[in-house]
Amino acid sequence: MARYAMVTDLTKCVGCQACTAACNSEWDVPPGHARTHVRPTGAVGKFPDLRSAFYVAQCNHCDDPPCVKPCPSGATFQADNGIVKVDRNLCIGCGFCVQACPYEARYLNPATQKVDKCDFCASRLERGRQPACVTTCTAHAKYFGDLEDSSGDIYRMVYTRGARRIESGEVKVGPNVYYLGRRGEPQLVAAMFPPRLPKLPAAGEWWSKVVKPLALALVGATFAGQAVAFFTQLRKGEGQFDE
C-alpha cells in the first residue's frame, strides 16, 4: 500500500496562488474558504539580512491525525494509503474536527453544512492523475508521490535532500506534507506559523469529560438500584407482594 506525501520547494515558490485557484475550481470551494492557501511571512529580520517565504498550507494527512478521534460518527478516517478523508454521507457538521486540526486545514462548507478539506485529490489519483495543485504550480515547486517508493522523487527529497515537516515542540503528529528550501525557508515558516495545539470545542469537552461520565453514572446507579430491588424481592419471595 502506498503512503502518499507531498513536497513543496519553498525556494521555487513565487506565491502566485495558482495552486489555490486550481484547487478552488477543482473542488468548487465556496468563497472565503480554501483547501490550500499561500501565506507570505513578510520580510523578517534586520536590513540587510532580510528573509521571506510563502507558507503553502493544506491538510498534512498526518500519521497520527488528531482530527480522527474527535469525530463522533467516524466520518473522518484515515485510509490505508494514509490519506485522511471525510465521508460526506456520515458527516453531521458538528465541527469537532475543525478545531482539532493543528494546521487549520478544515472548514465547514456552508453549501452542504459538512466539513471539507484537501484529500490529495483522491478522485484524481484513482484516475492516475496528480493532484490539481501539483499539475498547476507555475514554478514547478510542488511534488507528489509515494513515500514508500524508494526510487521515487518524493523518497529522495525527504530522505536524502532533507525536506522537513512543519512541527513544533508540542505538536508532533507526523504530517506528510514536506518542505524544501535552500535558504532556511521551512524553518522560517515553522517559526512564523507554528502548528496550534489540537483541542476540542466546548461541546466536545463537556461531552467527554462531564456528560458521558454522568450519563454512565446515572444509568449505572439505576441499574444498581434495580439489582438491589430485584434481590430483595427474590429474598422475600413473590408471595409477599400478592397481599
Next chain:
Amino acid sequence: MSSATQVQPPLRDLSQRMIKKHHVAIILLHWFNAITWLIELTTGAALISSEHFRFVPVWFVTMITEVSGTRANLLRFHIAAGLTWITVFAVYAIFGWQTYFHQEVLEREVALDKDDFNWLRIRVLRILGRSNEPLPPQGIYNAGQKMFALMVYVMIPVIMGTGLVMAFHWGPMTLVGWAVVLHFAAVAVVVSGLMVHVYMGAVFPEEKPAFFSMLTGMVPEEFAYKHHHKWWKEVKMLEELHAAGLAEPRPVPRPSRLAAALRMKEHWPGYWAGFGLGLTLLATFLIVGQGLGASGGFTRYLAFVLSLVAPGYASAHPYWSNYVQPGQPVLMDFLVFELIGVALGGVVSGWLAGHLKWTTDKGPRISPRTRWALAFLGGAISGAGARLARGCTSGLALSGGSVLSAGAFVFMLSVFAAGFIGAYFLRRIWL
C-alpha cells in the same frame, strides 16, 4: 353519592370485573415507541465511534456497522427511523391535542401531589425492607409512572429537536456540536428511567396487570382498587352518578375489537391482519428479494414427485424440464420452505383461537360430499389457472401487486371479474 367509597366490596367480586384503562391508540403508540426506541438505541450507540465519546464496546460498533453495510447506511437508517418516529408523534399530537393536552389531564397523569411524594418514599423504603407503612392511595398513574412520564415529556422534544438539527445540519457548527451532546444526554436520562419502566412492567410481579393492560387496555377492578385507589373511586363515583341518572349514561366499557382479537378468540379486523401481512411481505422482499407465494411451491412439490417417479419423463418434458434439471435440487426454492411455515403459522393461529377441528365449510343447500367434489374441481381449475398466470392470488396478485407489476393487476382484475360473475351463477353452493 360517596357510599361506594365507604362500603368495602369483597375483593373476590372485584377480581371478576375489568375496567378500561388504555385507549387502543395509546396501546399502539406505546408498542410503536418501544420498537423505535430499540432500533434507535442500537443504531445510535453504534454511530458514536469516536474514542472520546464511544460508550459501547468496539465489537458492538463493528457488528452493527457490518450489518448495515456502511456507516453512512447506518446513519441514514437511524435518521429514517427517527423521522418516522417524529411523524407518528406529530400525527398523534395533531389528532390528540384536545384529548391529552389540557391542564386536567396533565395534572392527572404527570403532576405529583403530596400523596405521590409519600408514595415514592415508602415504596423505596419497602423495597429496601425498611418500612411496612401502607402506600398512600394513587391516581390512574402512580408516582413512579408520573415521574417517568414527566421525564419523557421533557426529553422527547429535546431528542427530536436535536435530532433534526443534526440530521439537516440546521445552524452553525457550534449549535450542531451542542445538539450532539444534548441528544446523548437526553437519551441517557430516558434510558435510566426506561430501565425501571421495563423492570416494573416485565419482571415486578405486582405490576403484571399493568403490563397486560398495555395489550388489552383493561385492568382487573381488584388491581385498580389496590394500586390506583383514587382512580378506582373516580370510576365508581361516575358509575353511581350514571346509575342515579345524574350524568349521561356511559356504556359499560367493553374491550375493543383489537383487544378481543389479541386474545385470539375471534378473527382480526381486516385492516389489522392486512397490516401484519403487509409487513411480512415487506420483510420477505427485504430478506430474500422476492415476495410470498403458494402455487409455485405446489408446482415444485409435484415436479419433485415426478422426478422421483418418472425422472426420464420429467427431465425430457417441455414443461416439467423447467423445474427438473440434472444436478439441480428441485426443492431448493423459497416457496417450498415457505409453505411449510404457512401451514405451521395456520396451525398456531388456529390453536390459539381454539379452532383446530375437522370440519367442512359449506353452504346450507349442499351436502358435504358435494362440497368436497366441488372443492376438488375448483382446486383443479385454480391450479391450472395459477400455472397459466404464473402465480396465484398470493404469488402474483399480492406480491406482484406490491411491486406494481402490470401483469399482477391484469390478473387481479380478471380474478375478481370471474369471481363476481361466477358467484351469481353458483349461488346455490354458498347461499
Next chain:
Amino acid sequence: MTALFPLSLSTGAFVFAAIALGFFFGFFLERAGFSSSLKLTAQFYFKDWGVLKVMFSAIVVACLGLAWLSLAGIVDFSQIYVPDAYLWPQLAGGLLLGAGFILGGYCPGTAVVAGAIGKLDALFFLGGIFAGIFGFGLVEPSIHSFNVSGALGPLTLPQWLNISHGVGAFALAVIALGAFWAAENSEGKWQLFRKTYGREQ
C-alpha cells in the same frame, strides 16, 4: 453506495428465513379468517369485504414500504423480483383462478392454512390443485404459444404509464383508501347484497 437490502443469505439462513416468513404469512392469513371458505366467498356476494380489505391493506403497506425504503437507499429495488407480464395467459389464468375460487371456496395459499386447521374441503381443494397443475403440465406443450403470448417482461405499471415508482405507489394507496371507504359504506348503507340478490342476508 451499496444498499442494505435485499440480503444474500447462506442456504441454512435462507431455509430458516423462508419457514419463518411463511409462518407469519400463514398466521396472519388465519388471523384474518381466511381459513374459512364461507368468509372468503362472502366477498363475492358483497356480504363481507374482508378479502379486499386484507389484500389491499397488505399490498399498500408492502408497496409504500418498498417505495419508501428504495427512495431512502436502504433497499435496491432493481434487485427485487418483479414478475414477468404475459398479458393474455395472465388474463385467462385470472379468469380460471377466479372461477376455481368461487367453485372451490379457496385460493391456493388460503387452502393451505384452512387445511392446516382441519378444514376437509380445503384438503380436497389442495388435492385438486395438484391435479390441476399436473393437467396443465400435460397440455402446456400444445398451448405453449398461447402460454407465452403478450410477453412484456418485468413491466411495472409506473413504467408503463411513464411515471415515477413513488408516484405509482402513492396513487395505489389513494385508490386503496377509496376502495376501503366504498367497502365500509357497502357494508352499512348500500346493501349491495340485497340489491344484487333481491333478499336480505
